[in-house]
Amino acid sequence: MPKRRRSDEDVGEDCARAKRSRTGSRRNLLDISDEILLRILSYLPPRELLRTECVSRRMRALAADGGIWKTKYLDTFTRPRLRAPTVVAINGESVDWKSRFKTKTNWSNGKAKLHELEVARPPAGPVIAKVHNGVIITVDPSGLRAWSSKQGTRTLRAHFPLDATSAATCLSTENVDGQVRVLLGFEDGSWLVYGYERDRFELHCSHLSADGPLLAVSLSHPFAMTVSRTKFLSIYHLATRDSPTSCCKDISTVARFQSDASFSPISVSLRRAPSGIIAAVAYAFERLHSGWCMGLQEIRLSGTGRILESRLASSLETALDRESVRQNKWNMTTRFTSSMPLAVHPQTRSPPTSLSYEHPYLIGTLADNTMMSFLVTSNHDRLEIGPGRRLWGHTSAVSGAEVNNRGKAVSISSRGDEVRVWELEHVMTGFPAKTSTRIRAVDALSSIAAALARRGSGLGLALPEMKRELELNRRWVGFDEQQVAVLGETADHTQVMALYDFT
Structure with missing residues (x-):
């Protein structure tokens, strides 16, 4: 039978059926x-x-x-x-x-925005600085000042004139119940403790010691530690009236030691432990025919300030030390571990340019463009300095570095504006990662490149910027979680603070 030809009525019926098969209106992602x-x-x-x-x-x-x-x-x-799968919990x-x-x-x-601050003009003396929780504390003959970020710029938040007749030589900070505590050491052996809160400084206590010019200080409430150029190490207990943020009513000397040798540079620290407080001083010393080595002394204190133990460790072990420990003839609290000396070649046997110790990391910067990193073991049974690791990356002498207790370190070369970030946890544990990262400003062209862009291919405007860059001597670096501060001095003795902001 021949097929029936489709009529117009059938076509309309199919179209209606097709339209009826659609359900609902169109939907998009935002529904x-x-x-x-x-x-x-x-x-x-x-x-x-x-x-x-x-x-x-x-x-x-x-x-x-x-x-x-x-x-x-x-x-x-x-x-x-993490070496094993686990649940990571972060409070807050x-x-x-x-x-x-x-x-x-x-x-x-290594990307950051760069800001520059002129913190002191000549004839002011050298500026001492410390970075602490987003606040930069500086001290110079004009007084104690605090700088912090405000709407993307660095502004002066507080200034406190100093009445001291002696120049400040060292600075330490800590956080006590939301208040920043500042410990200042002076040339005449005196030291002052200030509190910084709500954009103002307040003097808490002062003390005049007979130790001589102070070289380094450290603060961990209610203890303070000072080291002088006359080889004295003193530990003080700061008694307060009611709370940690109140003024000191009494200062007592807990311990006072004197060294037979002079050590420089050094790094001091006070840290809390379950048994009380641990005062540590890291230093560099020279052994005959062995180059420069690292030394570390720990003094364990109870919560009331009673001395529990004093221990020593170094990064070099000798045959005499091994034999004496093996025969147990001496009741020694000193323990050693083998390590390469700082200098490999005789022509480079020069002392470290700076030291920084925050348990368990100890680093030293050298004049041969390298650094040395050590891992310190400190527990109830032993104190040891692990084998050193030499770090390469800088193209000029390293003038300063700072490390925190999580293994992050920042170093600065004396010239060349080279700032590097190191992850020492990866370096010391063999974790596969790059050794360091160079910090670069990303907010625009550098001053030299900008001058070239304004002038085209000429060098006229760029030469003053190049001369200023070469004359800038950088001698200190500090950092916190959000920024790196580099303190430098120009040829006319103007103090300049370069701030690298990572936020």
């Missing part, structure tokens, strides 16, 4: 609930999350969710360092995880 969108966004890489924030206000709020960025932070920077729910991820990423890449 999905926030819970499902957060789940989808959690699979995006950080770069795509930042792009998603530009879609709409709703997507900006979702892409900036703290839970997503917390997971990104832990997966990128925390869990890869008010953490801005996105900002923390950004800061950590900038640290890893």
Whole structure:
């Protein structure tokens, strides 16, 4: 039977049937609930999350969710360092995880915004500085000052004139119940303790010692430690009236030692332990035909200031030391561990330019463009300095460095504006990672390049900038979680503070 030809009525019926098969109206991505969108966004890489924030206000709020960025932070920077799978717990729910991820990423890449401050003009003496929780404390003959960030710039927040007739030589800071404590040491052996809170300084206590010019100080409430150029090490107990933030009513000397030899440079620290307080002094000394070595002395104190134990350790072991310990003829509290001396070649046997010790990391900077890193073991049974690791990366002599107790270190070359960040935890444990990262300013062209851009191919405007860069002598570096501060001095003795901001 021949097929019946389709009529217009049949075509209309098919079209109506096709239209009836559609259910509901069209839906887009924004019709999905926030819970499902957060789940989808959690699979995006950080770069795509930042792009998603530009879609709409709703997507900006979702892409900036703290839970997503917390997971990104832990997966990128925390869990890869763990030797076994475990749950990472970080206290505090008010953490801005996105900002923390950004800061950590900038640290890893060495990218920072550069700001410069003129902190002192001649004829002012050398400026001493310390970075502490976003606040930069500086002291010079004009007084004690505090600098901090405000709307992206560094401003002077507090100034306290000093009435002392002697020049300040050293500085230490700590945080006590939200208040910054500042310990200043002076040329005449005196020291002062200030409290910084709410943009103002307040004098807490003062003391005049007979130790002579102070070389280094450290503060950990209620104890203070000083080391003088006359080879005296003194530990004080600061008694307070009611609370840690109140003024001292009594200062007592807990211990006072004198060394037979003079050591420089040195690094001192006070840290808390379950049994009380541990006072430590790290120093460099020279052994005959062995180059320069590291030494460390620890003095353990109870909570009331009673001396429990004093121990020594060095980075070089001799045959006499091994034999005496093996026969147990002497009741020695000194323990040694083998290590390479600081200088390998006789022509480079010069003392370290600086030392920095924050348990368990000890570093020394050398004039041959390298650094030495040591891992210190300090427990109830022993005190040892582990084998040293030489660190390469700088292209000129390293003038200063600072390390924290988590293994992050920052070093500065004497000339060349070369600042490097080191992750010593990776270096000392053999974790596969790059040794260091050079910090570079990313906010624009450098001053020399900018001058060339303004002048074209000429050098006229660039030469003054190049001359200023070559004349700038950098001699100190400090850092916290968000910034690096470099203190330098120009040829006309103007003190300049360069601030590298990673936020």
